[in-house]
Amino acid sequence: MRLVARGRGGSRAELARLSGMAPSSVSLRVEELIEAGLLREDGEGASRGGRRPRRLRLHEEAGVVVAADVGTHHVRMSVMDLAGRVVYSHELPGEVADGPEVVTERLRQYAYMTLDQAEVKHLPLLGLGVGMPGPVDPATTRIVAPSRMPGWNEYPVGERLAELMDVRVMVENDANLMAVGEHRNGWPGCENLMAVKVGTGIGCGIIASGRLHRGRGAAGDISHVPVIADTPATCSCGHSDCLEAHASGAALCRTLRTRGFEVEYSRQLVDLVNDGVPEVTTLVRGAGRLAGQVLTPLVNFFNPDVLVLGGGLSAAEPFVAAVRAAIYERCLPLATRGLEIATAVTGRDACMLGAGSLILDEVLASDWVDETLASR
Amino acid sequence: MRLVARGRGGSRAELARLSGMAPSSVSLRVEELIEAGLLREDGEGASRGGRRPRRLRLHEEAGVVVAADVGTHHVRMSVMDLAGRVVYSHELPGEVADGPEVVTERLRQYAYMTLDQAEVKHLPLLGLGVGMPGPVDPATTRIVAPSRMPGWNEYPVGERLAELMDVRVMVENDANLMAVGEHRNGWPGCENLMAVKVGTGIGCGIIASGRLHRGRGAAGDISHVPVIADTPATCSCGHSDCLEAHASGAALCRTLRTRGFEVEYSRQLVDLVNDGVPEVTTLVRGAGRLAGQVLTPLVNFFNPDVLVLGGGLSAAEPFVAAVRAAIYERCLPLATRGLEIATAVTGRDACMLGAGSLILDEVLASDWVDETLASR
DNA sequence: CCAGCTTCATTCGAAATCGAAGATAGCGGC
DNA sequence: GCCGCTATCTTCGATTTCGAATGAAGCTGG
Numbered sequence: 001m002r003l004v005a006r007g008r009g010g011s012r013a014e015l016a017r018l019s020g021m022a023p024s025s026v027s028l029r030v031e032e033l034i035e036a037g038l039l040r041e042d043g044e045g046a047s048r049g050g051r052r053p054r055r056l057r058l059h060e061e062a063g064v065v066v067a068a069d070v071g072t073h074h075v076r077m078s079v080m081d082l083a084g085r086v087v088y089s090h091e092l093p094g095e096v097a098d099g100p101e102v103v104t105e106r107l108r109q110y111a112y113m114t115l116d117q118a119e120v121k122h123l124p125l126l127g128l129g130v131g132m133p134g135p136v137d138p139a140t141t142r143i144v145a146p147s148r149m150p151g152w153n154e155y156p157v158g159e160r161l162a163e164l165m166d167v168r169v170m171v172e173n174d175a176n177l178m179a180v181g182e183h184r185n186g187w188p189g190c191e192n193l194m195a196v197k198v199g200t201g202i203g204c205g206i207i208a209s210g211r212l213h214r215g216r217g218a219a220g221d222i223s224h225v226p227v228i229a230d231t232p233a234t235c236s237c238g239h240s241d242c243l244e245a246h247a248s249g250a251a252l253c254r255t256l257r258t259r260g261f262e263v264e265y266s267r268q269l270v271d272l273v274n275d276g277v278p279e280v281t282t283l284v285r286g287a288g289r290l291a292g293q294v295l296t297p298l299v300n301f302f303n304p305d306v307l308v309l310g311g312g313l314s315a316a317e318p319f320v321a322a323v324r325a326a327i328y329e330r331c332l333p334l335a336t337r338g339l340e341i342a343t344a345v346t347g348r349d350a351c352m353l354g355a356g357s358l359i360l361d362e363v364l365a366s367d368w369v370d371e372t373l374a375s376r
Numbered sequence: 377m378r379l380v381a382r383g384r385g386g387s388r389a390e391l392a393r394l395s396g397m398a399p400s401s402v403s404l405r406v407e408e409l410i411e412a413g414l415l416r417e418d419g420e421g422a423s424r425g426g427r428r429p430r431r432l433r434l435h436e437e438a439g440v441v442v443a444a445d446v447g448t449h450h451v452r453m454s455v456m457d458l459a460g461r462v463v464y465s466h467e468l469p470g471e472v473a474d475g476p477e478v479v480t481e482r483l484r485q486y487a488y489m490t491l492d493q494a495e496v497k498h499l500p501l502l503g504l505g506v507g508m509p510g511p512v513d514p515a516t517t518r519i520v521a522p523s524r525m526p527g528w529n530e531y532p533v534g535e536r537l538a539e540l541m542d543v544r545v546m547v548e549n550d551a552n553l554m555a556v557g558e559h560r561n562g563w564p565g566c567e568n569l570m571a572v573k574v575g576t577g578i579g580c581g582i583i584a585s586g587r588l589h590r591g592r593g594a595a596g597d598i599s600h601v602p603v604i605a606d607t608p609a610t611c612s613c614g615h616s617d618c619l620e621a622h623a624s625g626a627a628l629c630r631t632l633r634t635r636g637f638e639v640e641y642s643r644q645l646v647d648l649v650n651d652g653v654p655e656v657t658t659l660v661r662g663a664g665r666l667a668g669q670v671l672t673p674l675v676n677f678f679n680p681d682v683l684v685l686g687g688g689l690s691a692a693e694p695f696v697a698a699v700r701a702a703i704y705e706r707c708l709p710l711a712t713r714g715l716e717i718a719t720a721v722t723g724r725d726a727c728m729l730g731a732g733s734l735i736l737d738e739v740l741a742s743d744w745v746d747e748t749l750a751s752r
Numbered sequence: 753c754c755a756g757c758t759t760c761a762t763t764c765g766a767a768a769t770c771g772a773a774g775a776t777a778g779c780g781g782c
Numbered sequence: 783g784c785c786g787c788t789a790t791c792t793t794c795g796a797t798t799t800c801g802a803a804t805g806a807a808g809c810t811g812g
Contacts, residue, residue: 013790022770027792050789051777135710145710192591204677208584215568215679218710225673226706239706297601297670298677301580303591330602330615334511334521334594389760398800403762426759427807 001038001364004056005083006184010045011053030056036373038062038082058082062372063126064118065363066111067356069174070103070132072096072148072200073265076348077110079118080356082126082364084184088118089352096133097148100155108164126368127168128161129359131177131351133201137217141171144217147236148201148250168366170359174351175220178344179205180212181354182308186345192304195350196222198291198319199266199311200249206302212358222298223248227290243294247287249312255283266312273316281318288319292326299327300335310344377740380415380432381459382560387421387429406432412749414438414458434458438748439502440494441739442487443732445550446479446508448472448524448576449641452724453486455494456732458502458740460560464494465728472509472524476531484540502744503544504537505735507553507727509577513593517547520593523612524577524626544742546735550727551596554720555581556588557730558684562721568680571726572598574667574695575642575687576625582678588734598674599624603666619670623663625688631659642688649692657694664695668702675703676711686720 003018004010012030016023033039040059044052060081069076073096078089094106111128115121134146141158143149158171172180179195187193193207204220206213213219223244224237233251235242245251249266256263256272259279263269272280299307307327313319324341331339344350379394380386388406392399409415416435420428436457445452449472454465470482487504491497510522517534519525534547548556555571563569569583580596582589589595599620600613609627611618621627625642632639632648635655639645648656675683683703689695700717707715720726 011790016791023791024771024793025769028768047778048789049779049787051791053790192589192595206677208589209587211585213568213584213678216681216711216714217679218708219677219679221676221679221708221711222673224708225676237708294673297598297673300597300601301582301595301674301677302589303593303595303597305592332594332597332600332613335592335597338592387760388762392761399761400763400801401799404799423808424759425809426757427761427809429760 001033001058001369002361004039005058005360005364007083007188010055012056013053015056032373038369038372060085061123063124063363064115064120065127065129065356065359066114066125067129067352067359068107068111068131069177069351069355070094070096070107070130071174072133075107075110076352077114078349078352078356079114079120080360082360084353084356084360086349086353086356087120088114089349090114090117096152097150099151100143100157100160104157104160104164107161111165125165125167126363127170127359128165129170129172129177129355129357130157130161131172131174131355132157133174133199133203135218135221136171136173138172138214139217141169147223147244168359168362170355170362172355172358173203173205173220175203176205176212176214177351177354177358178310179207179220179308179354180357181346181350181352182306182310182344183207183210184357185350185353186308186342187306187340190305192302193306193308194295194298194302194304195308195310195344196291196295197311197351198248198287198309198313202244202248202291202311204298208302222294225294227293229290243290247290252283252287252313256280270312270315273318284313284316285318285322287313288322289326291319292323293330295323296327296330299331299339303335304339306340306342308342308344308350310347310350314343377409377414377434377745378737381434381736381740383459383564386431388432389429391432408749414745414748436461436463437499439500439739440491440496441503441505441732441735442490442501443505443728443735444483444487444507445553445727445731446470446472446483446506447550448509451483451486452728453490454725454728454732455490455496456736458736460729460732460736462725462729462732463496464490465725466490466493472528473526475527476519476533476536480533480536480540483537487541501541501543502739503546503735504541505546505548505553505731505733506533506537507548507550507731508533509550509575509579511594511597512547512549512552514548514590515593517545523599523620544735544738546731546738548731548734549579549581549596551579552581552588552590553728553730553734554686554726555583555596555684555730556733557722557726557728558682558686558720559583559586560733561726561729562684562718563682563716566681568678569682569684570671570674570678570680571684571686571720572667572671573687573727574624574663574685574689578620578624578667578687580674584678598670601670603669605666619666623666628659628663628689632656646688646691649694660689660692661694661698663689664698665702667695668699669706671699672703672706675707675715679711680715682716682718684718684720684726686723686726690719 016026042055042057075094079087143152158169162169175197195205197203202223204222224242233245235245253263392402418431418433421431451470455463519528534545538545551573571581573579578599580598600618609621611621629639
């Protein structure tokens, strides 16, 4: 099931190769799963010189999951089928600063609303995946020590939502989800990937050996690395000259407001850059240079196949160019040889798609599969 | 076999738990392996409230491997049994700068000499694991772009040794091996570990999710990260103010020689520190501070359970103290919470033990096991 | 000292898995 | 259009693995 879900096992023969099981055993299992309504055949694939494979896919009527990306000022939400295909998706308003009680209740309402609009009320809801703009302890699904989320510390988002909606819930940091989303949807076969999200805040998700690297739960924090900047700035963490205090969307907006611009959101920054306002472009390019300065040692150290740039600021071409330049200038040839530096293939959907992928993994590894098999 | 070799499966019941197989199946397999002379029973373990487990271990007469740690100025070599226990070990002279032809031939002679002295000539030699002080392409077992190993670029060490000695050969970078050695021998159960080796050069090995992280082959390079230092220094890589140009044993020795000290090796540096020579102590402490400065963002990013300090300079207490101080001062609480910073548990043997572990993994995963089983 | 509990290891019939051979099906060259 | 090649999928007997029950051995506490 997992292999088919990840799009890696498209036929019985391929499943046999990937799983290491005998073709005969795979056929038997697949037969069972088809009878239980979990898998279905989906026409024939291209021949590789012999008989054409009979493509397999997860049955889209078997159930759905809801994936949500909670941003600082909005919520992006979608319904996905078991294969991770987006059935319906939209963006809704909502400030994360409204606090945990309000936001969890809002998520519940949004979820049912989204299911309604997706016209899948007759299918079982198997799980909910949520991305949050702050550190999440994967063990407890609690938010820990968030910098831009007052009132959220130690709040058990996952448990609350599971109670409210009576479904399996997965909660994860948004940068981590972006990494997962890009890895699954944009870079098949890539083993090691870094995804840097520069929006209101700055975060980084890490895929090591094809799996999300969480470390002790806080991995990927790059926002409080000291940078060499022209002007001093104090960060919310108490230290001075953190990357986040200089190069985040929030920091840039703050700077521009002192100069008389009316900017509130990162998106407005990008608009100003696209309008060709020189002062803003210079500022954004500077932010990119600082981000590159921080990323250089990390790229040398981690030596990824792909570096994905996402989040609001990645839509500004000067920002991306400055990051690229900084990395190619100072990284070792051995580290940049074959390194891809790209903006998010799935754009603003990356986090949401990642949330869907992870909750689908959980659902497909859960008892639900066995129970469904047994009940038919 | 692998589980027993790693010391994780000490009894049939434990193997069943760890492997997920049924106890009965495990018993059958173990019986076979014992009959083939690969495993043996080793008395009884401590009771956990019920019947005492019958301890299992790899049969020490089944074969041996040779593990070598090629340093800049010496070679450390040992004979290990299948369980990774060191049967015999010693340090021999030899400059890596003598070039690849000389060194490979020397390694061959040393290996046979070591086997002789270990008195295991009657046991089959199953593999040779070699650590080199430079980057190794794991796919081809070639040295790539080494900085302190003139003449070694693209030299196929592994292939040459395999030809010369007609055994399976594994070649890996020394810092990577240190990480493996410490992980297997000092930190059981630890998932994520960084091992920093500061000797003549500077390197870092990474264990992610319990496995050696190689990235695209060059992961763990921290030596060419720019640092903020008092005096300028140009590195062999062409950039200025690399960590290696300021804090490596070679760099410190160079500085001290300009000040009239007669120092050639890192070991002499440590002697001077232990003798309480203030000028040297200050220099070494400064090197530690710079290393800490570079490691701080990496610890935030990777968020390991353990940071191991090894290599010659780690024997100097002021160096270690300075690294610790720098990391605790500037790292996020979330990253240092529960972080262990320790000097190598296995000391100067770490790389050699890691080389043994990796070649043993290869041997135990190879056809040799099946062939031995079939032939009895 | 013995009953009750726990853990470790083996036995043996039931069930799952394998693997070799065969059936199915398309490609490509002559 | 036919034959050989390749690849996919299925069939079916042989083998492996499972799992529940059983035996083995030791701890605990009255």
